[in-house]
Amino acid sequence: MADPMTFVIIIFYFLVLIGIGAWASRKIMNTEDYILAGRSLGFWVFTILMVASICSGMTLLGVSGLGYASGWPTIWEQIFVPAAAAFCITIFGMKLHTVGRENGYLTLEDYFAHRFESVKHLRGLSAIAGITVSLIYLVGQYTAISIVLIWLFGIEHWQALIIAGIIITTYTVIGGLYAVSWTTLIQGLILIFGVVAIAPFLIMRAGGLTHINEVLSTIDPNLVAPWYPTPVYAGYAFATPEFLFSFAILLMVGLACAPHVINNVLAAKETKYFKWSPLIAFLIYLVVMFLVKFVGFAVRVLVEEGQIILPEAINAQDFSFILGVEFAAPNMLIWAFFAVIVLAAVMSTTDRLMLTIGTIFSWDIYKNILHPEASTKKVLTISKASVFLAAVISLILAINPPEMLAWLIWMGIGVMLSTFAIPILGGLYWRGATTKGALAAMVCGLIGSGVFGYYHQYVAKLPVHFSLYSVTLALIALIIVSLFTTKNSEKVLDETMTGWYIFRKK
Template sequence: MIIKITVLAIYVSILFLIGILASRRVKSMSDYYVGGKNMGFWAVAFSARATGESGWLLIGLTGMGAMAGFSAYWVVIGELLGVLISWQFMAKRFKKRSDDYKAITIPDYLESHFKSSTNSLRIISASALVIFVVIYVASQMDVTGIAFESLLNIDYRIGALIGFVIVLIYIFIGGFVAAVWSDMFQGILMFFGLVLLPIVVWFSMDHGSGITEGLNAIDPTLTQIMGRSEDGLMNLFTILGFSMIGLGFLGSPQVYVRFMSIKSEKEIDKGKWVALIFTLLTDAAAVTIGILARIYFTKEGQNPEAILGNGGEDVLSMMTHEFLPTILVAIFIAIVLSAIMSTIDSLLIIASSAITRDFYQKIFRPDLNDKDLTKLSRLVTVAMALIALGIAILLYNLYPDRQVFWIMIFGWSGIAATFCPVIILSLFWKGYSEKGAIASMITGFTSVIFFKFVVANMEGFGVYFKELDVLAPSFALAMLVGYIISKIVPPKHIAKALKEPIE
């Protein structure tokens, strides 16, 4: 235990040092929220990936690999495609336009792009950000408590509180710069930890004739890449549910604010390869860790959740304690916390910007200077973190059998379905109107709730949508409604052209 605490103390000290160094670069609101738009590609790529992955990669995806077997690799394919499309086709366009608009938040970008004369778009986007960001941060704090409990035998509530305090201190000091620099440090830890663990485990296991044979001996359906059900339609919906998680990389604010912060469009080409390699290797490694754990710890006929935890959430803890010396187990504790905190810091800054800049300054106090606004931002960050911590502990007490993977995906899906269709259509379609954007956001926001709590619980086809989950249908509906409303109420320049007489 002393070794684990020592390593954790060193890890936390590095984070605090990063916060202190970053604070020297915070001179304005732009510095606090987007690092003065002068971040390098290494930092942005690692930060974007660490933020996009979060604690679900180490706790959730490893568990999903154990529960689903080979079909969990569809998550890897979906994420890889999402990252590729985002960096290859969207990042440069978004960077150029956000620079032209002098935007430092996503609502800034949207309001400038649509030349909005009202605050409707800003209010809706900021409100959606705050609601789903708090849910997502709460799920990350939930995982923090689980990590401390499973890896250090520290009470869940105390663990969640420790994680809360750590991440809040370095964000409070250094803002976005601290978040990006710490994300890079934490992303490197995540990368090497995840990639090396299955290699160590494989050479340490008595794996007999191989992974496929090992899974077949437990449950032959675990080796079916196209799904484990005898119902073909169920398998299709399951595969889509796994692979469509990658849609969230096509415009989620916590990822795209990183593209705002990068110093130039040329840096995006370099960062793309870093992001793709990171995604491929870490996601594939996480699923593989889960599969190896299923082979090593369970036998035919056993309930895996009784051994590996609900949703397989104990997989990483069991694997590290079984195969690694104490010093490396301690480092893995830091890696788990890295995955969690790299997302919490980014999300809290996004939520803080939504309230302080997009609500308070832009709507009520346009006269407020940057210095006062930065102070307010820090206070709002603390308040948002406290609310998220309260929700996390409430979830722990009310739903002890909750599945970490899907709670995180719900928060992720809410943010993605609300913003990604709007970002995509605004970048690629000149006919997209402000009214269409508002309709897209409202549709995406409400559809996530509707599909989660209504459609998934319907008799008959509800079970299919439960496997599909909420992101794909909500995303599609938001795109469709945005298109229809933009055709009915086109942008001003198109509406004007339509009214002009033909000579």
């Protein structure tokens, strides 16, 4: 249970977030302001928003929990995930930002509707898929927030969910992306500096990396290997070479095309940001990810040596980071500060996901499909109501937490990869990709992820992540159907900068 000082600091932190939402609400004059912050995000706000949209509750709780359970063979995750930010900004962002500004896109679905000349069908399908995968991902975020609040205040899981839902929904609803981007900047900076400060100290408290590796090797020699041998011999030993291949595609490309991440590129103020932003985002996240994974290793050693005791919970390993912080914090003031750091990590992606769901429903489904005549005021009202509804649904789904937070996050990313990667890449870089080809790819990817995901979970374990099969199916569908269906107009292909280049040809 948190002491009074920690309680006061956290309450102050929550009030600051709501205050930012109130300030941001005064800047909202139209739908573009609410959804894209008026396309006004500066370099550092945009870059940190990209990092924090990916750097979620998984980063502190899931990554450290995975490090605790599986050791060094999962260290590759610490390269693949930061690469997602760079991949999104470079491969997707440069073109989408340019054509988005020229054509007034507010969402990825606007791009799909324009590039594939499908005002309703592809927009509608991608909108439904976007809401679905965002809800899956959102459940994982609320589960992470609940873990933190239970740890801090000793409350029930359902009470933690309600508190988290009220705080995040409040500032997201009233402030839109202005509120999300500025709260994310604050949360992101707190997270970065906090992890850099606490992780090395905790690693030293556990005896340093040499001692940590010695202890891990006594548990299982493969815990300090670069990967696990095939065939898989234990639940934690899934990171075989073939799985890691699919893991790289899953995290690097799947996260890059997630709706709550890719839509950020439309909000940047200047195209010139895309020159250095990929490298800076990659390096910042790389440092954070490695340190958090090392924390998981350290806590495993401290548990083995009896210095830390994990709670009796189905997802006990996901408490690794917060218990490590509690063990390493030298005094209550430092402890209270790091409590805010953990909250910042788990809240920084949640608000972006909720805004993404509200945006997709209000703009893409309500405004562009159901009621094209709807006023800006009506669209904003529907968007805010959708954010609230997304919070309610995800909180209900999060009542029964998963066994390991990382697995739920990977499932959501797998559906994102299977559904969006091929239509986006095909649309941006292949002039031969057609409307029906994109539809076929999205349908096959979405259905395939469900089929292969179910097979892996309930029938027999696959040697690679299920999304590798479904994204391959989507690629085949795009190519075959596009070769035998009507091509899109050259005028549209030129307007959307379609072709094998990143920068516009002069």
